[in-house]
Amino acid sequence: MKIKQVSVFVENQPGRLVAMLQALKDREISIQALSIAEGSDFGIARMILSDVPKAVEALRTAGFTIRETTVLQRDMPDRPGGLLEIIEPLAKAGINVEYFYAFVDPTPGTASIVFKVSDPDRAEQILGA
Amino acid sequence: MIWSPEYETMPRESLEQLQVERLKSLVARVYEKVPFYRNAFKERGVTADSIKSVADIGRLPFTSKQDFRDNYPLGLVATPMEQVCRIHASSGTTGKPVIAPYTANDLRLWTDMMARTLTCAGMGKNDVMQNAYGYGLFTGGLGFHYGGEKVGATVIPSSTGNSKRQLMLIQDLGTTVITCTPSYALILAEAATEIGLDLGLTRLRLGVLGAEPWSEQMRNEIEIKLPIKAVDIYGLTEILGPGVSVECSHRCGLHIFEDNFLPEIINPETGERLPYGQVGELVFTTLTKEAMPVIRFCTKDITSLNAEPCQCGRTLVRMGKVLGRTDDMLIIRGVNVFPSQIESVLLDVEGVEPHYQIIVDRERHLDDLEIWVEVSEAVFSDEMRKMEALQKKVKDEMEGTLGIGARIKLVEPKSLARTEGKAKRVIDRREL
Numbered sequence: 001m002k003i004k005q006v007s008v009f010v011e012n013q014p015g016r017l018v019a020m021l022q023a024l025k026d027r028e029i030s031i032q033a034l035s036i037a038e039g040s041d042f043g044i045a046r047m048i049l050s051d052v053p054k055a056v057e058a059l060r061t062a063g064f065t066i067r068e069t070t071v072l073q074r075d076m077p078d079r080p081g082g083l084l085e086i087i088e089p090l091a092k093a094g095i096n097v098e099y100f101y102a103f104v105d106p107t108p109g110t111a112s113i114v115f116k117v118s119d120p121d122r123a124e125q126i127l128g129a
Numbered sequence: 130m131i132w133s134p135e136y137e138t139m140p141r142e143s144l145e146q147l148q149v150e151r152l153k154s155l156v157a158r159v160y161e162k163v164p165f166y167r168n169a170f171k172e173r174g175v176t177a178d179s180i181k182s183v184a185d186i187g188r189l190p191f192t193s194k195q196d197f198r199d200n201y202p203l204g205l206v207a208t209p210m211e212q213v214c215r216i217h218a219s220s221g222t223t224g225k226p227v228i229a230p231y232t233a234n235d236l237r238l239w240t241d242m243m244a245r246t247l248t249c250a251g252m253g254k255n256d257v258m259q260n261a262y263g264y265g266l267f268t269g270g271l272g273f274h275y276g277g278e279k280v281g282a283t284v285i286p287s288s289t290g291n292s293k294r295q296l297m298l299i300q301d302l303g304t305t306v307i308t309c310t311p312s313y314a315l316i317l318a319e320a321a322t323e324i325g326l327d328l329g330l331t332r333l334r335l336g337v338l339g340a341e342p343w344s345e346q347m348r349n350e351i352e353i354k355l356p357i358k359a360v361d362i363y364g365l366t367e368i369l370g371p372g373v374s375v376e377c378s379h380r381c382g383l384h385i386f387e388d389n390f391l392p393e394i395i396n397p398e399t400g401e402r403l404p405y406g407q408v409g410e411l412v413f414t415t416l417t418k419e420a421m422p423v424i425r426f427c428t429k430d431i432t433s434l435n436a437e438p439c440q441c442g443r444t445l446v447r448m449g450k451v452l453g454r455t456d457d458m459l460i461i462r463g464v465n466v467f468p469s470q471i472e473s474v475l476l477d478v479e480g481v482e483p484h485y486q487i488i489v490d491r492e493r494h495l496d497d498l499e500i501w502v503e504v505s506e507a508v509f510s511d512e513m514r515k516m517e518a519l520q521k522k523v524k525d526e527m528e529g530t531l532g533i534g535a536r537i538k539l540v541e542p543k544s545l546a547r548t549e550g551k552a553k554r555v556i557d558r559r560e561l
């Protein structure tokens with residue numbers, strides 16, 4: 001299914017990540033999934049958050065540059081080949097995965113994947129989510 | 130040795146008489162040929178007849194870098210284009226460069242001034258001159274080149290960069306004189322150490338160094354690390370290129386070739402002419418140039434003039450080392466850079482906000498330009514690929530406009546220091 005991801009521009013220096021996390025904590029927003037892409041001078045923190053509008057407001061107030069993006073989220077079985085079953089059909093359909101991050105779901109035996117693809121509508125169709 | 134003793138050692142009264150004559154005919158000429166000057170002269174009610182002494186130059190209007198931009202590209206040219214036989218250029222305050230056209234006579238004048246310059250610096254016909262100034266639009270390369278040939282030296286047009294090859298030529302061809310920026314002289318010294326070359330065993334003996342500001346400390350460092358006497362030279366594209374002034378062997382100021390370039394020191398606030406010895410902004414009037422004569426060009430360079438006779442025998446006035454600038458121009462690796470140029474590049478890249486900071490540093494003698502750019506939500510992407518493409522785009526555009534490489538660092542918005550609501554644009558960490 002399609003969900004909203006919040007991305008934050010974070011300079012690569014001590015204290016910036018703390019400032020971002022503090023802004024979320026102060027508004028009691030919980031981070032459900034997180035990945036950071038790193039460049040040499042800065043990183044892009046991508047997060048799935050408990051309350052997107054509140055988080056966006058909190059982060060902007062704290063002075064961060066942010067971007068809301070629609071990404072796909074999907075549950076999958078936590079076993080060998082689980083991820084392959086999702087990615088392979090996309091590759092066959094010529095859909096490129098820009099990035100993804102995965103985490104183990106609280107439900108035993110289930111994992112979850114958040115990903116951004118070149119064509120989210122078709123990807124959703126193919127995966128039947 | 131003195132290249133043109135008749136002019137360089139002329140008694141000052143005769144020199145002033147020559148200057149007045151040349152100034153009168155210059156005023157008449159630009160009044161007739163250049164609408165920009167004609168209008169400015171009319172406004173002040175001055176004509177050639179107003180000039181009776183050198184001091185009367187104070188009645189003429191100033192010309193600024195802005196006037197060059199307003200009249201870009203060829204609005205200040207005083208001769209028909211078919212008489213212009215070469216054009217050089219240097220960076221202006223925005224994307225457009227300052228254009229420097231030369232007639233055949235101008236090129237002869239330039240070559241003569243460079244022959245005087247190199248002779249004054251201590252070079253002779255038996256020298257081998259390796260010219261590591263950039264060849265191209267920049268006036269340094271060709272200016273030195275033709276002057277060196279005129280003196281009768283052997284000229285090696287090695288141009289900038291490729292230190293190993295420079296060192297090879299110094300060794301194999303017996304280079305005695307190196308001409309380059311002071312910082313490049315130090316880079317060469319380091320490169321020599323790296324490859325285990327003792328420059329003391331080469332024939333190097335003289336360096337004619339300029340195109341960027343440098344201190345006495347830097348001169349000492351150069352003379353310790355290289356077996357050369359380091360001589361300072363000054364010039365600017367609007368006036369001629371290199372060949373406006375140079376130190377003699379006594380190194381007590383730079384002799385200005387006053388028979389062709391009339392210097393003044395003014396108070397930059399009031400425009401008032403200041404007497405010899407006082408520090409202010411240096412102003413030049415070209416007395417003999419044809420293609421683009423300039424009346425009272427404000428250089429923004431801060432220095433003073435000294436008309437006491439020099440031990441070398443030259444009667445020409447000497448300018449002190451340039452102490453600073455009245456504007457925000459930076460000289461990075463010999464190239465003029467204005468913060469306003471950087472701003473205009475950023476404004477041209479869609480979505481990028483003109484919030485930036487310029488950090489200039491000198492790493493291992495090489496000036497390093499870093500530009501910090503704030504990332505706005507308009508350009509921020511969750512994909513690293515797009516962010517890197519943005520960084521590269523800004524970098525490429527910047528290099529295209531400035532003519533030198535710059536490191537682009539993307540930073541968080543409002544992370545750049547703002548003082549009294551206005552950003553502090555330039556941090557220059559170089560110790561000159």
